[in-house]
Amino acid sequence: MQQQPQQQPILERELCFLQDLTAKLASREIDLPPFPDIYAQIIRTLHDPNISIQDVSRMLVAAPDLCVRILLLANSALLNRSGVKVTDLNIAVSRLGLSAVNSATVRLATKDVFQVPKGSSLSYMLNKTRVESVRVAAYSYLLAIRSGMGNDKHDAMLAGLLHNIGTHYILSRADEFPDLVSKEIMDNWGPGIGQALVSNWGFPESISAAIDKQNELLLETEEDTPDIRDVIICAKLLSQAESGNEDLETDYSRIPSCRKLDIDESNVSEIIETYAEEVASFVSALK
Template structure:
C-alpha cells in the first residue's frame, strides 16, 4: 500500500506530467533542447554554440574540455564557445550538457536534505553511463554515444522524484520511505518524464525496462545494454544501499560476458568515468 504522503507526491507528479510544461530545473531543459537541435542534420555550429552559450556553466565546462591536454595538443588555448564546440565535437556537447545539468541539481540547496542519497544516485548514474558506452562498443551494434546518453538518463525518474519529495516535510527525516518510493516508481516516472520531453522510443523502452530481470545470451538492443550496465553497476555502486540487489548470477550473463572479459570491461569503464569527470572539471 502506498504511504499517503508518497501518494500525494505521485499525484503531484501526475499533474505536472499531464500539463503543458514539465516542472524541472531549467538547466535540464537546456540539455533536451540541445539534444533536439542535434537531430537536425543541417544544424550549424553557430546555432549549437548559441545554445551552449546561453548557460554560463555549460560554456565554462565545454571550454575547459576543449583546452584540456587531451584535445589541445597544439597548446593554443581557445577563448570562444564556437571554437570550443568545434574542437570537442557535437556528441561530447550533448553528454556534457546533461552531466552538467545533473551536477547543478545535486548542488542545489533544495536537494540538501537528500544530499547523500542524491550523490549515490549520481555516482551510480555515471558508472552506468560509462558501462553503457563500453558495452555498446564491445558487445552490441548499438551506437556507443546513444548508449551513454541512455545510461545518463536511465534513473532520471529517481532524481525527478527526489526533486518533488523535498517539498514534503514529512519525508525529510524518513529516508527509508523515500528510497522505497524511488525503487517502486523511478522507472515508470522516468519513462513518463522522458516521454513528455519528447525522447525517442528506444530510450523510453530502455528506461522503463532497466530494472526488469531477464536472462541475456546476446546484447542486441539499447534496452539490453542499459539493463546489463545497470546490473553490473549495482554490484559496485547501488544507490539504494541494498548491496544484494545487484548481484549477478551465471544464468543472467550466460553467453554474454564472463571472467577476464568482465574485468577488462570494468577497467575500460573506469577510464570512461575519468574522461567524463575530467570534462566536467570534477
C-alpha cells in the first residue's frame, strides 16, 4: 500500500506515452522529421530511370560520409565476391548497383533523423537497434539469394534495414519516459509504427507489409513460396541466435517462414557460420 503513491505517476506517464503513440498511429499523423536534404535528393535521383552511374557519383560527393560507406560496402565480403578492392567511387557505385546505394543512403538518413539527447540512457538501446537492423539486413540479403529470391534481394536488404525503424521512432520520442520503454512496448508497437513510417516515406507495400507482420511468427499463409516477410522473420532469428539472444524455447519447426526457407534447429549454426564473414563485413561498413 505504501508504494501506491509512487506507482500512480509512472502509470499515468506510461498511459500518456502510449496514448500519444496510439493517436498518431491511428491518424497516420506521425511527427516525422524530414530526411536531410542531401539524402532526400540522392534517393530521388536514384529512382530516376534515366540516371547514369556518373551522375550518381557526382551527387554522392556532396555527402562525404555516404561516399565512405559506399566504398566500404563495395569492398565488403557480402557485396565483393571477387575480392578485388576498389577506391574509385564510380566503380564502387557500378559494382553495388543503385539498389544497394539506395539502401546505404536510407541507412545514413534514418540515422540522422532519429536521435536521442547526448548522454541519455536511451543511447545504448538506440545504437543496439541500429546495429541489429544492419545485421538483419545482411542476413535478409543472403537468405533471399539462398531461397531463390535473387530478384528481391535488394528489397529484402532494405526491409531488413527498416524492420525496427518503429523502435527508433519510439526511442527518439521517449526521452521524457526512458524508464517506460521496455522490450514489450517496442515489440508490440514498433512494427505498426514502422509500417506507417515506411508507407509514408513511399517505400514498396511489400516492404511495409513485411515490417508490420514481422512478429507474427506462427502466421500461416496460402503461399508456399517465401516472401520478404518470411525472409525478415528468419533473418531476425538468425541474428538473435548469432548474438546469443535466441529464445531457448524457439521451435523452428513450428514457424512457417522457417519451413519455407528450409531453416531448422539442425542447420542454424551451420548457416550462421557460413555467412559469418559476409555479415560481419556488412555490419562493419554500415553500423
